[in-house]
Amino acid sequence: MKNEKNILKIYTLSYFMIKFYYFVQLLNDIFLIFYYNIELLGRKNMKKIMIFLIIGILVLGGIGVGAFSIKKTNTLSISSDKYDMVIIAPKIFSGALQPLINHKNSHDVKTFLKTTEEIYSKYTGRDSAEQIKYFIKDAIETYGIQYVLLVGGHKGQSFLWYIPVRIVHLDDGARYTEYVSDLYYADIYREDGSYEDWNSNGDDVIGEWGKDTFDLKPDIAVGRVPCRTTKEVDMIVNKIIEYETMSFDESWFHQLLIAGGDSIPNSGAPFPYEGEAVCNEAIAIMKDFSVRKLFVSDLSLMDSSDFIAAWNQGSGFSLYSGRAGPSSFLTYDSNGNPVTPFDVKEIGQLQNKGKYPVFIIQGCLSGKFDVTILNVMKWLLKQPNIQTSDIAFDCIGWDMVKLQNGGAIAAIAPTSQCWVESGDKDKNGIPDIAESLSGFLALEFLRVYADEGIHTLGTMYMKAIQNYVSVFPVHSNKIDCKTIQEFGLIGDPSLKIGGYYL
Template sequence: MNTKIVGILIAAVFVTSAFATFAGNTPGYDRVETAPGGQASATTYTVRQTFEQPVVFSAQGYAVVQMAGTRSDLRSGYPTLPYTRETLTFPLGTAITDVEVSVSGVHILSLPGKISPAPQPVPLNGEPASYIVEEGPVYTSHQPYPREWVQWHTGAGIRDGQRVTLVTVHVYPARYLPDSNQLEYVDSAEVVVTYQPPEQPLLQADAYDLLIVTADAFRSDVEPLVEHKESYGMRTLLATTSEVYAASDGRDQAEKLKYYIRDSIEDYGIKYVLLVGGLTSLISGQEWHVPVRYVYNGEGSEPRYLSDLYFADIYNADGSFASWDTNDDGVYGGWAFGLGKDLIDGYPDVYVGRLACRNTKEVQAVVEKIMEYESGTDPSWFKRVTLVGGDTFNDISAHNYLEGEVATQKTAEYLEDFDPVKLWWSEGNLQLSKVMDALNQGSGFVHFSGHGSPGMWMGKDFTDDPHGEYILGMEVYHMSFLKNDGKYPVWVIGGCHNSMFNATLMDSTLGCIKSLTGTPTWYWMPIPECFGWWPVKVPHGGAIATLGCTGLGYGTIGDSDGDGIPDCIQYLLGYLETRFFELYGQEGVDVLGDMWGTAISDYNDLFPPMQDKIDLKTVQEWVLLGDPSLKIGGYSS
């Protein structure tokens, strides 16, 4: 039985066109819009929920708690508890002044053991993986966990095509009492959100849809793409980096670009931003045709990584500029010892993609592919999905899921109208030659789920070696031999560092040398460009766009909440990847940037960006190397 909404009480006095909507994992929410008129004043929403009794059972020496209509909170080291999630949307700039909760029907239940702590995320770095469960400080606390029945966070983002202020409320119908090893649960909860709408709408412009920013040297090669976009009704604005830097203030070029994007939203109403330009050299250096932002949400092995989400997250919940440097120390996205913790909204306010072109030859090739693709695709090849995966982790101590196959199978289920081509370890066909053959046939989508590096993607075989034997799926130097001319898929690449588009021949060669001394490195072979960008830039073959990680990606092992669904598709990178395909296959979202941005926003609703470093990194590093305004399948098929 699902959680039921037994009442929604609204007391409101709004400015004209002020609104609030509900969305969440609980059925029964409808959009609620107030009548216009009046003066802006404090407004409240009251939401009541009722819950069924919890089900408790023992597993692996711990108590597992489940409640119908909820999902589980899997924060590493914290008790795995059920919660419901509801997201409310308001006009951008709305001030959320208070969120209060009252509960009724409080019960106490003795537990057969401590509540199971959530396991640690597992890096997709190819190292031996273990199902590690450690009890955090909560287990020795004298306070209930969580201390409040409700937790909430705010942001600014896009919902139903509108830029809005978001309030996501997590209601916990059960709390853990570690002192007495008991569960405190309730029959119902009432949440009251008090907010102040803005006196005037912050954004009203609607002159352009797409902003393309490119290097001056690439302008003439990009102009045909502008004409193409305009011919399909995509109102397009083109700016060069010199124009951007002259028009905007900022501490560096990246911040000037971000301010320019903000101004283009406010002056023109743009929804998509295409950045055309990567590094200026294949050999070495860190000079960029179009600037990038390194963020420092780091750890010992990887103190920084690239994040194009920086250019998409323009506003905070109150409508102010999202600097990603809230302590003004010149370090962006800092969350590490000695750097403090920059407060990051994390929700895209514009959909951003990058063509990481390093020269005019690459620009010309990619522009030609985009124009060809959007002019129409043939269902005879487009209605295929190529699925490449195997056993990502040796998790015999858990459920021994074949994580790569679980994830790609979920993709096949979401793309139910597509013919799946499964290249799986369990099928015996996870082989380089088979992958090349399948890609040469053409398909609408490709989903790799496994391990990676900047130069290659791999699966694993644990049959004879508990550490796993690598199975090469593809490396960058194979991509020039792809023969799928005119049959370009969107690739989603599950693995570490596959989309690290700052790779150079010098850095990768030095990385390989360092690896011989035992120094941590992500490079396993010398490469001039990364795995995620290479198939996009290669002419007459490869991919139309890719999505992947610029840094170390993370996955999960087992089924820690006992709901019968492998954790590898419910959390971290596996959630993002499968949610991306769900948006297209089940919800009809057919523009590439909308799929990328909505998947990230939905992830943030479930896993608040400022609550966990790994959750924040998961959305920061997931980059779209392609045109965010791309019409999936083209405009005429």
Template sequence: MKKKVISIMVFVLLAMGGVASIAEGIAKKSDIPQPEMEGEKFHAVEASAQFKEPYIIEEEDYAVVVIDGMKSHRSAEYPMLPYTTKVMTFPLGTKIESIEVKTSEIKIIQLSKKIKPAPEPISLNMENAKVEIKEGSIYESNEPYPSDWITYNIGVGIENGKHVVFLSIHAFPCRYIPASNELLYTNEMEIKVSYTPPEKPLLQNDVYDLVIIAPSQYSDALQPLVEHKENHGIKTKLVTTDEVYGSVYFPSQGRDDAERIKYFIKNAIEEWGIKYVLLAGGLSSPIKSTTWLVPVRYSRLAHGDEKFTLCDLYFADIYKYEDGNITFDDWDSNGNGIIAEWSGVNKDILDLHPDVYVGRLACRTMKEVNTVVEKIIKYENECDPSWFKRVVLAGGDTFNDISGNNFLEGEIANQKVAEYLDDFEAEKIWWSEGKVNQKNMVEALGKGCGFVHLSGHGSPGVWFVKDYIQNPHGKYIWALDVYHIPLLQNGDKLPIVVIGGCHNSMFNTSLYASTTDVIKTIIIKYILGKPYLSYYWIPIPECQGWWFVKQSGGGAIATFGCTGYGLGTVGDSDRDGIPDCIQYLLTWLELRFFKLYAEDGIDVLGETWGNAISDYANTFDCNKNSGDRKTVEDWVLLGDPSLKIGGYS
């Protein structure tokens, strides 16, 4: 994103007009705009919006600004203000020249209380939720916040198999001057975008659809998968890591193995036209290992005690928009050699839109490779509606709300999934009905189903809910651990499992690492009585998200989950009548996956992942808010990105 090279012109609107409208909430992405010529130089596209009158709700210490039908922009320590999003897509190579904004009459409301600042995100871990509301330095400012009526981001990504430029515009009908406690607002807005299209289409090659990157020892075991994909019209190429590093297909370049893989993917997009990348390899051992069969990238975005997190999005985000050009995104925008950094002033600006659909099979042994290959082939060939059209929903009271809204966040999220999958038979395992336990979970999943949504808390080896009635600090309910996954006995009736919680898909764990940490917890926390925060509750060789997939005779066909802390929200802080838990952060991303499948008709697994990530990056400010950036960086697909959801039968 380069805001300095694009002018934003703001005028008071005298006569409204326009060819498109800005929807409240995220708008459906526009088609490639039909241009109108502006002289002989630029093309232009316009959008207009009308906003309802804002009203003020006064709380004990603060005021909340509400516009019906709009949610609020949340950036911790900044005032919460209503906003709406318009996303425009342009052909790859388009240059955005200028953005012009016209408003109707600007009105002023003198407030009696300061506008409420947005709270910090809350981790979905085992600690008690603490809602922190702080005023940042912006509250001393004499200037309007935001600084303009719109903010915007320009990204580069893939949508419906086409490489595009995204222009996401956030329109704020209200702006706040903290020092004078005044609210400025407008009821109408017109936006005009001037742009130069590319001289010719880019990235038009079509040699392969899918590249599988794996260590050489897995080549023979993966060959049946290659043949299976080819039989279903997916042009597939298996490439070993040795071939990548040895410049067999393209010149090898990059500062380390992870960047060499990323440059290879870039070349494969440009020369072969690939859409999917399957990274087939994890750590070299489940016992004790730090050696990767297929490399990983760690994000340097710290959260609490967590300093690094695994981030496979790195391998999908190949390009960025810079000074009107499409360039390689090395995730080191400040050039200091630290990749994906978020530390004070040293913050890398990232594109975060996938340019290829990436999934990982984190196989550590040949047995795991053989198992997952067999599962994928059987699923795509034999998946049957008799069991696929079921969904298992498990959740409870994720946080003990302190806002007066006793929302059962996990169950609310589950219910939203049920509404999206309204033609599925839904089995609900809810804390409010006394059903959450491992026995019920094993029985429900053992019947077979198309989807599972777990919305609660987590660790690498266990998924939990909490009971705040028996204990105001939250009694842990052990809902499902990795050692119960072999008991599922669902055979070939394999679901896609979406796990809401912390660290459930932390696929760099090992038996040594987890056992060592459990021993430290026992000694430091329970014997010495000192504070100690651990990710682990039990010794495990591999994480829950991967265990589901690698389990023979049952388990799952793929999982979505967090490699680090998952983040959530409580209450209804923006007072729009909708629980915040389904409007922001991890649960928003999870629900986006279900919406893309159920309402938008996207039935290829990696495309649901990629579109959900891009939609999130377009809707929220991932380069301003660490919680939003962490949400997309941590969310990993452990599975085949080219998987046909529901199979080909």
């Protein structure tokens, strides 16, 4: 009898824990609705906002989770045919992704969807991330795929994931000893052709610098759109289709927007403006593009209004070189005073509809898509690898890509702190920041496009990483290793840069 009572208590406790979980998820959804509409309605309309919030509670609370259904999808049946791209996403996103699959197939990018539910039921691995990686390996060998699009980030603002991340472990002496790396999904094979698991010592702690060895050369182009909701999937799908069908040979595409300043005050001679030095190298690379330049040294970049005005004119590529965090950019003027080129609070002012650049961000943490508002709990508990900047709705890179009617079509940005050199230590007349680490890599993305004629986003990204591995000691220098591990592609790897000729 006593055991039966204990079992009843356990069932009761479990029931209320489950109910509490869904209640928290409900509050999270309502909070997001409130957050995204407060700027639209304005603080003078606070009564309307409160009514909107109350209605949201009543409607969402009354409907319940079971009332939502998944759209019917016409996913391609998988045969022994060859394919170009696989989209990996949870089943809940499948309906929203169907227009993108249809669009890709109409442009001879043979594409199919594989849901995480299917993968987890058919593939084994240490964890869900490795199950996905084993599927990617299988898809390469069976269908000859060239591109993998991962669709999914955090589930809302929770710590759960639609598409899991691989956390790697490398202590560079800065604030973080671990960070997200989607290069894990792209590095399928070792040099001898065997499977690369990033766990050479077999301790099941994957990606440990100094304990594991890595191949690090991507074998396939992997990009991620870290959508937290179906609405975000709808927005990015529409944006990709719009870009690829409406951008070809448009005058705005042939513009290069660059922005930078003094990234490290009181150092760097004879190139004291490190950000501007990288931008000047970009100008030399992108010879066929007209340049829109924002520099603190000539006062063309004094605050965010300069950045926003230039951005809204549209460009094919944009490069920012300077300091950053998950929510803003930062550089310095000639007197060492801080200049904020852009803050995510101003995201609504980006109004470059139909003129979306590929945005290369050489700034720390700008691609850190594992942030969440709930990180405040980890911060209060003083957990490691959590800073106040990690308490955010999203990272600035993804915020700009998912923005409807503005922002970027894709971003290449780091998930952790990135490193730079300064000065000209080898006295070759080229700024060291452009010859190594994140500066070299940022420029290499552009060089691959301009010099090697690679105009597919994921291939451009993959080739730049491969070139970095070939040039720098990524297997013996932890900073070089981190540089390629942390720079990820937020966007569609099969994206036709500049759009299709129609």
